[in-house]
Amino acid sequence: MTAAGGRTGRPPLTEARRTEVRREIARAAVDLFVTHGVTSTTGEQIGRAVGLSARTLWRYFPTKESCVTPLFSEGIDTLTAFLREWPSGEPLDRALDAWLTTGPDLTGGPDEATVRALVRLTRTEPGLRAVWLQTYDEAEPAFARALAERSGLPPDDLRVTIRAAMFNAALRAAVEHYAWRDAAARTPQVARDERATAKRELEATLRQALATAAEGVR
Structure with missing residues (x-):
């Protein structure tokens, strides 16, 4: 035709x-x-x-x-949206409570256990590790723009750059900590109640990591 x-x-x-x-x-x-x-x-x-x-x-x-890049980047996108929508002057823990209540997809994947297994593979597979790190490297400017909008500072301001790097590192460290621990006891075929528990564990780890990175942010 x-x-x-x-x-x-x-x-x-x-x-x-x-x-x-x-x-x-x-x-x-x-x-x-x-x-x-x-x-x-x-x-x-x-x-x-x-x-x-x-x-x-x-x-x-x-x-x-x-x-597998979309599975990595979509989880990062949820945090970028949170940083952009985080009301100025509101404590991080309160903003995180409201955000997590909406049930954001923190891993970006269809099955958290499977994505967790994928993140574990980045420890032993150089090709996947490179993709994993590149995804976070490309995410940092997005974090900077979100924090700049919130603070009223230019995206290239040193304070914004450092905070973006801290949030970026905190998110990666949280997901890796969550994925890598107890690896031998976890498989993609976890039961529904185990997946719910895993999600709560990830949220708790993410909350702790971001709270550390956000110290001093107003």
């Missing part, structure tokens, strides 16, 4: 659909990585899991390890 302007083939994907496809790829990749290991997983396998060819898959992500 030829469009009015002479264009043929499938219509381009909307940005929303591209985002959803990236999420689908990320979910498939993490399931395969956790189940079979990173080395034993290929781009072709990830693509097949979501109905894409390997050639199409590489249009979305440059490497198989980078396929």
Whole structure:
């Protein structure tokens, strides 16, 4: 079929659909990585899991390890939104209570146990570790902009830069602490009540880490 302007083939994907496809790829990749290991997983396998060819898959992500980026970055996005919406002058613990009550997806993934297992893999898989650290490196300017909006300071102000770095480090440390401890006793096939307990543990760890980073922020 030829469009009015002479264009043929499938219509381009909307940005929303591209985002959803990236999420689908990320979910498939993490399931395969956790189940079979990173080395034993290929781009072709990830693509097949979501109905894409390997050639199409590489249009979305440059490497198989980078396929999990949305699972890392979406959790960071929730904190960026919180920092932007944190009312000036309100204590962090009170703001966190209100935020956590809404049930934000702190891991960005469909199953916290699976994402926790993925984070544990970043300890032993250099490719995943690089993606994990790059995600946080790219998140820091977003934290800085959110804190700058809140404080009325320019995003490149040294105080904003340092606070953004502290929040960034606190979030990564909290998630890693949560994911890495008791690793031998945890599997992706946890029961529902265990997942609820795990979420409360993550929230408690995140609260402690951010409270430490936020000392002196008004």
